[in-house]
Amino acid sequence: MEQGKDRSLVSKVMDGLVTGIVEEKYGAILPPQDVLSKEFDVSRTVMREALSMLLARHMLDVRPKVGTRIRSMRDWRMIDEDVVNWRFRAKPDPVFMRDVIEFRMLIEPRAAAQAAARASVSEVAGIREAFDVFKTIAPGEPGYEAADELLHTRIVHASGNQFFQQMAAIIRGALTTVNPMVNQKPGAWEISVRTHARMVEAIERRDPKEAEAAALALIDFTADEIGREFSIEMPGRK
Template sequence: MEQGTKERSLVSKVMDGLVTGIVEEKYGAVLPPQDVLSKEFDVSRTVMREALSMLLARHMLDVRPKIGTRIRPMRDWRMIDEDVVSWRFRAKPDPEFLRDVIEFRMLIEPRASAQAAQRGNAVDVAAIRDAFESFRTIRPDDPGHLAADELLHTRIVVASGNQFFQQMAAIVRGALSASNPLVNANQHVWEEVIRKHARVVDAIERHDAAQAEAASRELIDFAAEEIGNVIPADGKQA
């Protein structure tokens, strides 16, 4: 039992190292052979084979005859997997990816906010208010800011009562981790971010589904605009 646990831990460690190398473009388009990677990570070929198979299952790699283990484009990765979400958001965001992030948020969060207003019970709504009060007191450059923002949005998604939305919470958290550093760039923007979050929370507390949905859309539109100001469509950061 202990040996199995140790091996699983090694596999996870190797997976994490491989992903770091992939997102940092250490390996190029094709991974080195398994024996080379085993020596690099100082693990057995069995452990390396298992780690690679886990990445294959997540559509991150592709094995081809006479080519080897090819790294698939990030757009092909199985984003429904929470580990893949975390790994994908490690990579430097590009304009196309940030566009997709905003589009995903616009599909999920406004409806989740509306449903939280409709379905959220007293405990759910109080948890959302508590998360907002914590979020508004933590500056963007303070430790814990991103965690507080993620908690607020996660509680809204959970309060929606929609199990599919709840499964998407990991992607919402990843989306925030990618966009927050670009959105919360100055004092004026931060104050507006707080005001727009407050409108969402206030509407949920009033059980006003239409206003909650509209306020959430406005919040995401604002984030999209700020991201566009920092990274325009040509990808050159301002």
């Protein structure tokens, strides 16, 4: 019981440290461990464990005579789902949003195509089920984000590609970040529903090319809106 309590406390401290980091509370260098221990009202053992977890995720760097340096978010180990969630907490910047769109363009269209080719009958049914829920919930209503994330996650998992599957957390984080910006546009939800329907129907028909094209169309629409939001040039189809 005590060991479980310590793990929970370490997780809580990690979460608090990350909040301070993404909100730029600490600057470039974290305070000494004893100072942080007092701030979070935990033992040095708990604080040391929390810091070691962040070190393992390439978020911190310990240097002699310097202390614990906060590493650039570019260095964070994004394959780790916790790190993904923490990274998406930070205020998005133009370069980060460009990288998010480029990542989605690389992964999601291929995942949709492979889902059309490889998904089992039950996986296709699960994708249809997720879409049928998604299309009934408008942006801003309870459950919208969860429904959108579930649909995209099921498509990625149905691709059968274990590396794509490991990237599902990044896609979920991307959706959470971009949707509030994109959904501000009049008619955006209707376009989104139509394009998602096109992708799902292509997967059901076992049409990889059409599934890929629909996924690209969906991301292209998002890229256009994000590009306008940040006044930057977004990647597009060649």
